[in-house]
Amino acid sequence: MPTQTEAFLADMLPRQTAAERAIHDGDPEPRAALWSQADPVSLFGAWLPIRTGWAEVGEAFKRVAAQFADSSDYRFEVVAAGASGDLAYTIGFEHNTVSINGRPTTYTLRATHVYRRENGEWKIVHRHADRPPDEPGTGETLTVTHSR
Template sequence: MKSLFSQRDDVVIANPFGPPAKGWKKAAETMDRAATNYRDGEVIGFDRVSEYATTDLGYIIEIERVRSKVGGSDKLVPIALRTTTIFRREKGAWKIVLRHADPITSPRPAASIVGE
């Protein structure tokens, strides 16, 4: 999966396991760390919400659905992530420059954004 990402200093990854990571080195470390949370997974499907592209820039917004063992659990569970992925053309190939994923796929009360 890392080969899909830009390796430039402006690449950003933001996942449910920590703060956003900017720059290729930090983004790669964040991907490695996030991958340790999932085992024996399988893709269920993708629900495309929106997409747009220009000559050199594009994005997709999707709900990604997978089944995986999460953390130390041995139970295969369904996971749905709301994702935003921005692509940039680099040397003739599309590369991810931003990927944001979070588990919010249904309405939530305003109080859900208040930190403790």
């Protein structure tokens, strides 16, 4: 019988990987569908200012997706994960080959996610991503509007 963590990962990771591939191909909807729309939710994006609340987080997904295309290799390398009751987390590296604003690039991000089970389904409630200290910059940045 799988542990709570194994069952969580078997359920969530394939759906999350598919959603990340979609947003990196310009479609934010699969990612949005995996997120809780019940506050509190928060996004500490790699290229974005902090976003809190579903209205800000959902809008950030749309802006980010508009700048990505042609994801040819997205992988999430899990370093640590845990699940207990209705809360779970993942920590890992996101490896991606994609076009940002029309320019092909490959990069790695450190990513931490927190999940909450709502009505029997896992939903993401927090994401924090940034470049590892030893990851060379690609020279690419997303166009962001700072509202804070």
